[in-house]
Amino acid sequence: MQHIEVNHVSLVYDTPGGKVPGVDDVSFTMAPSEFLCLVGPSGCGKTTLLNIIAGFLSPVAGEIRIGGNAVNGYGQDRGIVFQDFAQLFPWRTALGNVTFGLEMKGVAKAEREAIALEQLKLVKLDKFAHSYPHHLSGGMQQRVAIARALAYNPAVLLMDEPFAALDALTRDDMQRLLADVWRETRKTVIYVTHNVAEAVFLADRVIVMTPHPGRVKAEVRISLPRPRDPLSVEFLEYQKALLRHLSEPSRADAQ
């Protein structure tokens, strides 16, 4: 059975300057526990698509189904991690941030703190449970955000370029950590990036989008054993294949 179905989804932004297409007729499906990367040039509509799946935006056409049910608004079946470090609540400690979703579910204090601590351990931040976000580095804040999105145990994890604002070394660490977290939690993950190496490192399957307005241009399955070696020949071959898809003009443009 498919876990997520995206069927002919389109969205148009109404702006003072006129109508701006966000995404155009996007379709794909995902199996449970699959790790999917959405790759495309900046402005092609990756964030828009993720926000539609998250339920923050309603598509003008098409529909999204998760576990067979049509998505209508946001829900606790999906956890979300944004690119911006400012997504954490500055008035709550790392632990307080991670307990938030459980608090909303009505889980008792002692229990939710125990769960949150487990999640922080998963992202190797249990020592910083009582720190406020402004005392944490960017990479640590993003790890708290991942723990926060996982804590209330959603089946789907949506991530919008969570590591794009980090320096290259930290980003490599974060990718390895995320691969470990995914292996342990087996969530269905949609991960947006414009970094081809990141996609090859993390994904079971990569969807390449056309430049604005975004359409699905190609799908590439990454059949490499994990953990992946970014210096292996096969890894570089996949990178090249994705880059080729990104740089060649799409058929629609050529017409």
Add this chain to the structure above:
Amino acid sequence: MTPATVRTRSAGRAAVTIIGALAIYEVVARAGIFPAALLPTIPAVVKTLWTMLADGTMVKHAMSTLLRVLFGFSLAAALGLPLGILMARFRPVEQFFMPLVSVLMPIPSLAWVPVFILWFGLGNTTTVLVVFYAATFPMLLNTWSGVRSVNPLWLRAASAMGASGQSLFWKVIIPGASPFIITGLRQAFLRSWVAVVGAEIIAASAWGLGWVIFDAKEFLNADIMMASLAVIGIIGFFFERVVFGTAERATILKWGMVRAARG
């Protein structure tokens, strides 16, 4: 540096500034440019202040003024905070009240004193209302801005985690707006404190720091005026630094939502 040493140093710097200013005053007062009755020396002012403290009159004046401020300030908070929040959250409320706010806000609170005297006579009602008028707008406007400037990412993240209605309001919007709300309270207190003294000069009878200054003028008691001004300054300083400073350190400074003030 620990926060405690930072605070000690900041208090030290404040002391240097104030002692310097007092020293300049003392030099001018002793130079004999102005008659001593008009510009009393600091020891003379301190002596008067001491006498007034000892016989309890200064405490009673200060308490009268402070109570008027706290009363008017509380009324203003009871109106300004909820209305600011409602205006930020609900378009019709904003559309209804915004013109009213824009018209009323530029009117100096002291301009209302004669009107209030006409309606309510001399005394507490008038002075409290003036404080209320002065304090409402800073609270209302800051709260309104604060709620509107809550990071949309926090709202999205919270909604995705199941927050809505009450929980979204109390656990995200209010703490998210807190830097503005605290600034609003702080400005409102300062405006209240300025307004109450003005209102007392015109409208108080027998008690209050503003009244005592005005009354002392009749008898050319510059030392009493200076002593009262000092008390006004000291109480204002206490609220600004100690009360609001502590509130900030316990919240938005601890959360890193604003940086620490220097000096």
